[in-house]
Every structure is written in structure tokens, then in C-alpha cells.
Amino acid sequence: MAAPAIDIHGLTKYYGDVRGVEDLTLSIPRGELFGFLGPNGAGKSTTIRLLLGFLAPTEGTATILGTPLEDTAAFQATRAKIGHIPSDPQFYDDVTGKKTLDYFARLSGDERRDELLERFPVPLDRHVRAFSRGNKQKLAIVQAFMHDPELVIMDEPTTGLDPLVQQEFYDFLREERDRGVSVFFSTHILSEVRDVCEQVAIIRDGRLVAVEAIDDLLARSGKVVTVQTPDPLTLSDFEFEETIDARIEPDGSLRLVISGNYDRLVDVLDGYHVTDLEVRETAIEDVFMHFYDDTERDAETDRSHEPHEPNEPPEVADEVPDA
Numbered sequence: 021m022a023a024p025a026i027d028i029h030g031l032t033k034y035y036g037d038v039r040g041v042e043d044l045t046l047s048i049p050r051g052e053l054f055g056f057l058g059p060n061g062a063g064k065s066t067t068i069r070l071l072l073g074f075l076a077p078t079e080g081t082a083t084i085l086g087t088p089l090e091d092t093a094a095f096q097a098t099r100a101k102i103g104h105i106p107s108d109p110q111f112y113d114d115v116t117g118k119k120t121l122d123y124f125a126r127l128s129g130d131e132r133r134d135e136l137l138e139r140f141p142v143p144l145d146r147h148v149r150a151f152s153r154g155n156k157q158k159l160a161i162v163q164a165f166m167h168d169p170e171l172v173i174m175d176e177p178t179t180g181l182d183p184l185v186q187q188e189f190y191d192f193l194r195e196e197r198d199r200g201v202s203v204f205f206s207t208h209i210l211s212e213v214r215d216v217c218e219q220v221a222i223i224r225d226g227r228l229v230a231v232e233a234i235d236d237l238l239a240r241s242g243k244v245v246t247v248q249t250p251d252p253l254t255l256s257d258f259e260f261e262e263t264i265d266a267r268i269e270p271d272g273s274l275r276l277v278i279s280g281n282y283d284r285l286v287d288v289l290d291g292y293h294v295t296d297l298e299v300r301e302t303a304i305e306d307v308f309m310h311f312y313d314d315t316e317r318d319a320e321t322d323r324s325h326e327p328h329e330p331n332e333p334p335e336v337a338d339e340v341p342d343a
């Protein structure tokens with residue numbers, strides 16, 4: 021059986037005393053569209069830089085397509101099987117789109133260049149300086165996939181793409197997945213994870229807070245029940261086994277997230293005058309906010325802890341040029 025696309029054990033990176041990521045452990049099988057979701061500053065880019073060998077970990081290991089990162093000679097060869105879309109693609113301004121792709125072709129190959137350009141056309145004869153943000157992003161997509169990589173690591177890859185091109189890109193990713201390509205899709209956009217990925221890892225404050233199949237995540241996330249009542253509400257009345265979350269909204273309505281049956285809720289509501297009642301599916305936003313809220317509290321507790329390696333000197337981005 022092929023080694024996992026990405027296998028991470030205890031991966032940790034501190035920038036001086038600033039936590040980039042801590043103790044990430046994660047195994048991503050081949051041929052999956054894997055979402056990596058987190059808010060700004062959560063540690064997504066740090067993880068990607070570590071996985072590509074641009075940054076050295078403070079602790080821990082990662083194996084990419086079966087090659088351990090620390091085996092630098094072997095990893096050089098493995099790099100040719102990886103595509104990368106950085107968060108803010110930078111190309112030489114004074115070079116045309118075509119010459120830019122020629123350059124990357126010499127490094128890693130370009131057997132799929134024409135096919136990709138048909139799908140994601142860019143003004144090839146223009147200097148990159150004159151490219152719009154969206155065209156630069158399409159150039160980055162073509163560059164990342166044209167050597168037919170086995171694994172593509174993407175950091176916010178749809179930035180600047182118009183909605184039609186975004187949809188085209190999602191379709192393209194599904195087709196790539198069906199061909200067996202593995203995709204590590206880092207983003208802060210919840211809907212793209214829901215629409216495109218099979219599994220998601222959620223990162224917050226440098227730590228993984230969940231790794232789960234999207235369908236499972238949504239299935240066990242319950243439904244949102246909103247109750248309007250003129251009666252004074254006692255929140256503890258609604259904190260039964262099926263309740264995932266209970267709160268009183270600023271407008272005075274009761275908002276519950278409930279998983280399971282509604283028997284207890286119906287019993288309790290019998291004691292209230294109910295003027296409106298709504299039950300709806302949990303939006304993926306609610307599911308993720310639930311994780312974010314929980315980890316916010318954890319993070320508060322953790323802030324009192326000493327950083328991992330307080331004496332390590334501060335580090336600036338030490339990225340090497342992308343192949």
C-alpha cells in the first residue's frame with residue numbers, strides 16, 4: 021500500500037517565543053481532498069512551509085509521499101512530485117506568462133500545460149506585471165499542476181478568482197482527486213471546505229482542534245432551534261443531554277443546538293408561552309464556531325503556560341524559492 025500523502029508526528033514550530041504550530045499529528049491518505057481550516061494567524065502557512073521543507077521544525081517529523089523531510093537528498097526528488105500554490109504567488113514582473121511557465125517547466129516538467137491553460141486561460145504574452153490578481157492566481161494554478169504532481173499543497177488557492185473560475189477550479193480538483201491526486205487545501209473559507217473536501221483538520225492557535233469527515237461533522241452537529249417567548253427564560257432548563265449549545269440571544273430569543281430527539285425540549289417548552297419556533301439544519305459556520313468558541317476558552321487557559329523554547333532566537337520568514 022502506498023505511504024500516506026502526508027504523515028505528521030508532533031510537528032512543532034516556534035518563532036522565538038511565538039507559537040507557529042504545536043504538536044500537530046495528522047495522517048492524510050492518498051487521493052483525498054483534505055481541508056485545512058483555521059482563522060488568520062492559526063498556523064496554516066507555517067504548517068505548509070514546514071511540509072515543503074521551507075522551514076525547519078522546532079520538534080517533530082513529517083513524511084511526504086513516503087519521504088521523511090529530514091532526508092533532504094531524497095526529499096529533493098520528492099519535491100518534483102509535489103505542486104504548490106502559495107498564499108500570495110510571486111513571479112518575476114518583467115517576464116511574460118509564457119516565459120514564467122517555461123522556467124517552471126525546466127525545473128519540474130509541463131506535460132499538462134496546454135490542457136490547463138485551456139481551462140484556466142491567462143494572457144501568456146503579457147508581462148506578469150500587467151496580470152490582474154485573478155490571472156496571477158490562474159498562472160499559479162497552471163504552474164502547480166502542469167508537471168502532473170501526485171500531491172498538491174495549496175494555501176488559500178481561490179484568492180482573487182471570480183466565482184465562475186472558482187467553481188471551475190473546484191470541479192477540476194474533484195477530477196484530480198478522482199485521478200488519484202492528493203490535495204492539501206488550506207483555507208479560512210468554510211463553504212469551500214464543505215463543498216470540496218472529504219475530511220477537514222481544524223487548526224486554532226497553532227493546535228489541531230478536530231480532524232473529521234465533513235459529513236460526520238455535520239451529522240453529529242445537530243440542529244439549531246430558535247424559540248421566541250415573552251416569558252423569562254431559565255437557560256439551565258434547556259441544558260439536557262441532547263443540548264450541544266444553549267444561549268439567550270441579544271434579542272431575547274433562546275437559541276439551542278440539539279442533537280438527538282426533541283422529547284425533553286417539548287416537555288420543557290410546555291411550561292412556556294411560545295410565540296415562534298424555528299428548527300433548521302446546522303450551518304457549517306455554526307459547527308466551526310462551536311470549535312472556535314471551545315478552543316478560545318482552552319487558549320485562555322494555555323496563555324498562562326510558558327512557551328516551548330523561550331530561548332530560541334526570533335526567526336523571520338526563511339522561505340527558499342519555490343521550485
Ligand SMILES: Nc1ncnc2c1ncn2[C@@H]1O[C@H](COP(=O)(O)OP(=O)(O)OP(=O)(O)O)[C@@H](O)[C@H]1O
Pocket residue numbers: 035038039040041058059060061062063064065066067107208335336337338
Ligand atoms: N516569520 C515569522 N516570525 C514570527 N512569527 C511568525 C512568523 N510567521 C508566522 N508567525 C506567527 O505564527 C503564527 C501562525 O502564523 P501563520 O502565518 O502560520 O498563520 P495562518 O493560519 O497562515 O494565518 P493567515 O491566514 O493570516 O496567513 C502567528 O501568530 C504568526 O504571527
